[in-house]
Amino acid sequence: MVDSLKKPGFEQLRPGIKVPAKETLLTPRFYTTDFDAMARMDISANEEELRAILEEFRADYNRHHFVRDAEFEQSWDHIDGETRRLFIEFLERSCTAEFSGFLLYKELSRRLKDKNPVLAECFALMSRDEARHAGFLNKAMADFNLSLDLGFLTKSKKYTYFQPKFIFYATYLSEKIGYWRYITIYRHLEAHPEHRIYPIFRWFENWCQDENRHGDFFDAVMRSQPQMLNDWKARLWCRFFLLSVFATMYLNDIQRHGFYASIGLDAREYDKYVIEKTNETAGRVFPVILNVKHPEFYQRLEVCVKNNEKLTAIANSGTPKLLQFFQKLPYYISNAWQMLRLYSIKPIDVTATQGQVR
Numbered sequence: 001m002v003d004s005l006k007k008p009g010f011e012q013l014r015p016g017i018k019v020p021a022k023e024t025l026l027t028p029r030f031y032t033t034d035f036d037a038m039a040r041m042d043i044s045a046n047e048e049e050l051r052a053i054l055e056e057f058r059a060d061y062n063r064h065h066f067v068r069d070a071e072f073e074q075s076w077d078h079i080d081g082e083t084r085r086l087f088i089e090f091l092e093r094s095c096t097a098e099f100s101g102f103l104l105y106k107e108l109s110r111r112l113k114d115k116n117p118v119l120a121e122c123f124a125l126m127s128r129d130e131a132r133h134a135g136f137l138n139k140a141m142a143d144f145n146l147s148l149d150l151g152f153l154t155k156s157k158k159y160t161y162f163q164p165k166f167i168f169y170a171t172y173l174s175e176k177i178g179y180w181r182y183i184t185i186y187r188h189l190e191a192h193p194e195h196r197i198y199p200i201f202r203w204f205e206n207w208c209q210d211e212n213r214h215g216d217f218f219d220a221v222m223r224s225q226p227q228m229l230n231d232w233k234a235r236l237w238c239r240f241f242l243l244s245v246f247a248t249m250y251l252n253d254i255q256r257h258g259f260y261a262s263i264g265l266d267a268r269e270y271d272k273y274v275i276e277k278t279n280e281t282a283g284r285v286f287p288v289i290l291n292v293k294h295p296e297f298y299q300r301l302e303v304c305v306k307n308n309e310k311l312t313a314i315a316n317s318g319t320p321k322l323l324q325f326f327q328k329l330p331y332y333i334s335n336a337w338q339m340l341r342l343y344s345i346k347p348i349d350v351t352a353t354q355g356q357v358r
């Protein structure tokens with residue numbers, strides 16, 4: 001009894017295998033794209049840089065990195081209650097996101113193989129990295145007596161279709177934001193080892209270098225397709241993807257601030273730092289970035305945080321679904337309005353300074 005109070009109950013597919021988290025707008029997605037269009041892409045405008053990145057991928061600096069050491073071999077039952085629940089959720093979300101990268105890159109490497117060998121090999125080697133990342137996280141979940149059935153996830157999750165240029169904007173940002181997330185946690189725990197409650201964080205330093213290289217690959221691919229970066233549509237879409245990636249992370253992380261608190265981080269400060277750094281990084285390739293210092297930027301995101309708390313309370317209230325819909329409606333409308341206003345904040349044009357940054 002005491003044990004079941006201490007350990008949060010997660011639904012299980014079969015003993016030890018967790019039912020994947022319910023899909024919402026904020027959960028990590030799986031992607032698919034127009035593989036033929038991707039295969040037809042002419043990368044000659046930036047082939048040299050892409051070949052140099054391929055050489056880096058081949059060098060496989062992290063070949064021996066993802067090996068668990070003795071520190072994992074102990075009971076993790078002292079991480080209990082809400083912290084344990086949040087911890088498992090963090091591992092699951094990270095594992096799903098890494099695995100989503102694996103599936104997409106693997107499929108791209110398969111479909112591009114005979115048509116675009118440089119890109120195909122880059123995708124194959126990135127899928128190698130993502131498989132390691134997902135596997136390492138799934139083993140960590142097993143330390144908490146739960147893991148994900150990745151085969152089941154492959155078959156059961158919905159796939160979102162994005163045309164190739166959207167895949168590039170989205171994956172570029174998710175790799176770079178992944179880099180900043182991992183390195184920020186790593187540096188924080190390096191300075192405050194007393195908060196390192198579980199060993200996995202020690203792996204984040206080399207790990208984030210994989211994500212950084214993946215991001216650089218997408219940066220180079222976009223440069224080989226100038227039309228993805230230099231017209232008015234590109235500007236609008238870059239803003240859209242920056243905002244969706246930042247808002248999704250902010251809402252997710254604030255909702256789980258307890259996880260960040262358990263490792264000594266303030267979720268808001270952490271997110272603001274990661275957003276600022278990712279935005280700055282994106283300015284090396286995107287023609288515009290967001291004005292995240294605008295006073296309304298976090299004010300409006302905070303309104304969405306409040307709205308989401310209300311939405312969760314309604315969803316858990318037990319009132320009939322139809323009634324819930326009408327109770328939720330004003331908060332959905334407010335969220336959409338906030339996003340629209342955030343989107344219309346004047347962005348920062350970086351094309352004038354890009355030459356100097358690189």
Ligand SMILES: [Fe+2]
Nearest residue numbers: 098130133211
């Ligand atoms: Fe990864």
Ligand SMILES: [Fe+2]
Nearest residue numbers: 175210211214
């Ligand atoms: Fe990655």
